[in-house]
Amino acid sequence: MYWYGVDLHTTKKFTVAQLGENDKIKIFQFYLDPDGIKQFKKMLTKQDKVAIEASTNAFWFYDNICDGVLECKVINPKRFEVIYKSTSKTDKKDAKLIAKFLKLDLLPEVYVPEKEIRELRSLFSSYRMNNKIKVMAKNRIHSLLRGAGISISKRDIKPSLLIDLIRWEVSEIIIKQVEIFLEQIRFTEKQIEKIKDEIYIKAERYKEDIEIISSETGISVLTAIGIISDVVTVERFPHHKKMISYLGCAPKVDSSNGVTRIGKSHKESRKLTKTMMLQGINHFRNSSDWIENFYQDKIKGKRRGIVRIAIVRKKLVGIYYMLKRREYSKYRNETLHKRKMEEYERRVKKIKAEREDKRKKREEEYEKMRAA
Numbered sequence: 001m002y003w004y005g006v007d008l009h010t011t012k013k014f015t016v017a018q019l020g021e022n023d024k025i026k027i028f029q030f031y032l033d034p035d036g037i038k039q040f041k042k043m044l045t046k047q048d049k050v051a052i053e054a055s056t057n058a059f060w061f062y063d064n065i066c067d068g069v070l071e072c073k074v075i076n077p078k079r080f081e082v083i084y085k086s087t088s089k090t091d092k093k094d095a096k097l098i099a100k101f102l103k104l105d106l107l108p109e110v111y112v113p114e115k116e117i118r119e120l121r122s123l124f125s126s127y128r129m130n131n132k133i134k135v136m137a138k139n140r141i142h143s144l145l146r147g148a149g150i151s152i153s154k155r156d157i158k159p160s161l162l163i164d165l166i167r168w169e170v171s172e173i174i175i176k177q178v179e180i181f182l183e184q185i186r187f188t189e190k191q192i193e194k195i196k197d198e199i200y201i202k203a204e205r206y207k208e209d210i211e212i213i214s215s216e217t218g219i220s221v222l223t224a225i226g227i228i229s230d231v232v233t234v235e236r237f238p239h240h241k242k243m244i245s246y247l248g249c250a251p252k253v254d255s256s257n258g259v260t261r262i263g264k265s266h267k268e269s270r271k272l273t274k275t276m277m278l279q280g281i282n283h284f285r286n287s288s289d290w291i292e293n294f295y296q297d298k299i300k301g302k303r304r305g306i307v308r309i310a311i312v313r314k315k316l317v318g319i320y321y322m323l324k325r326r327e328y329s330k331y332r333n334e335t336l337h338k339r340k341m342e343e344y345e346r347r348v349k350k351i352k353a354e355r356e357d358k359r360k361k362r363e364e365e366y367e368k369m370r371a372a
Contacts, residue, residue, distance in 0.1 A: 001021060001045075001047045001048060001070075002018050002020055002045075002048045002049075003019040003049050003099050003103040004019070004043075004048060004051070004099060004102075005019070005051055005094075005096060005097065005098030005099030005100070005101075006050060006051065006061070006098065007053065007091045007092075007095040008052050008055055008057065008058060009032065009055075009091075010032075010055065010057055011032065012031070013029050013030060013036070014029070014032050014036070015027065015028070015029050015091040015092060015094070015095045016028045016029070016030065016095060017095035018043070018099070019099035019102075025096055025099065028040075028043075032057075037061075037064050037065070040065070041068050044065065044068045044069050045068075045069070046068070046069065046070055047070055048069045048070060049069060049070055049072070049073075049103075050065060050069050050071070050072045050073070050102075051072075051073045051074075051075055051098050051101075051107055052074050052075065052098075053074075053077050053080065053098065054074050054075055054076060054077050054110045058110075059112065059118055062074055062112060073107055074110040075107050075108060075109065075110065076108040079108035080107065080108055111232075111236065113232050114232075116202065116205065117229055117232050119202055120199065120203060121229050121230075123195055123198050123202065124199065124226060124229055124272055126195050127192060127195045127196065127199065128275075130188050130191050130192045131192065133184070133188050134192070137181040137182075137184045137188070138154050138157050139154075140177075140181050141157050141161075141177075141178050141181045141182070142154055144174055144177055144178060144181075145178070148170050148174050150165075150168065150170070157185075159182055159186070161178065162175065162178065162179060196222065197351050199222070199225055200221075200225075200344065200347055200348050200351065201351055201352070203225040203228065204348055206228050209224070209228050209323065210225060210228065210341075210344070211328075211341055212322050212323060212326065212327070212328060213227055213228070213319055213323070214337065214340050214341065215322070215329040215332040215337050216315065216318060216319060216322070216329040216331070217283070217284075217287040217288065217332070217336065218280050218283035218284040218286075218287050218288075219280065219315075220280070220340065221340055221341070221343070221344040222276075223277065223280060226272050226276045227273050227276075227277075227319065230246075230247060230272050230273045231243060231247070231273070231323075233323075234323045234324050237320070240317050240321070243316065243320050244313055244316050244317070245269070246269055247269060247270055247274055247316060248269030248270065248271055248274050249273075249274055249312050250313070274312060277312045277315060277316075278308055278309075281311060284311055287333075288331065291311060294310075294311065294314070295307055295311060298310060
């Protein structure tokens with residue numbers, strides 16, 4: 001049996017430390033390509049254990065080798081850096097340290113979700129990035145107009161704005177820039193809808209969980225899918241507090257010598273759920289009198305951000321137990337919930353039909369080319 005520590009990079013080579021039962025270490029280097037992976041896999045047996053430090057390609061590496069070993073772990077680099085930064089850092093030393101701590105079973109691990117969840121997370125990253133581009137374009141238009149003495153709401157930034165600018169005799173340079181950014185917004189909105197289509201199709205296998213989470217008033221199907229991509233399954237959390245902390249909605253607590261300090265929320269957490277639910281705070285307040293009363297009661301003497309997080313935390317506690325017990329929200333608006341799910345099913349059906357039509361057209365064109 002061997003323990004392997006892998007110092008993985010995104011380019012060129014990766015370094016492997018092989019630690020035996022007699023504590024002897026051998027160092028190997030392989031090219032980070034299909035041939036290099038094959039060479040490394042030839043060394044492995046079903047009795048070996050491998051550990052990889054988390055990076056952008058760590059899950060890809062994990063997928064390629066996990067079937068050939070007894071155990072494969074992905075290390076949490078934030079928690080492990082305290083150890084490896086205490087010595088001079090080289091690829092060989094890092095690989096050796098990983099192998100040694102793997103043998104001692106002292107490595108802080110990262111949860112490795114199934115491939116479908118990772119693909120959903122990747123889609124949501126692209127979705128958020130495109131939303132940021134759209135917001136940046138709107139902010140730039142808003143800034144250009146303020147510089148020209150025009151004050152309008154960001155909600156009024158739309159294609160028809162160009163006609164108003166001409167009528168207001170705004171300079172040609174400003175109009176040209178606004179036109180460019182409006183075109184960027186239109187293009188980005190199309191990209192966002194395409195990504196949402198991919199998210200809805202990819203999430204179809206989690207339909208039962210989507211239906212449970214979206215039964216909570218104020219949570220859309222898209223937000224429900226975002227929560228699923230972060231949480232994966234509530235069974236991996238022994239208590240709702242663990243899940244809330246994992247989602248970055250619990251403050252850090254430092255307690256020493258009888259003094260307890262409440263800090264900011266954890267930075268080492270999934271951020272998607274918190275972001276999407278904070279965007280729906282007004283929906284939660286409008287749909288529930290007790291949430292609105294809670295907000296108004298807690299807002300006295302506290303920052304709004306803290307109270308908003310407290311509302312999200314309350315909602316997440318409910319979602320945890322809904323998923324645990326496999327039941328709808330007790331505050332469910334049945335008509336609204338049914339409409340949400342019907343719209344989701346309709347959209348998925350439409351996307352599939354459009355893709356099937358495209359596939360048939362491609363096949364017909366291919367057959368025509370072959371016949372010619």
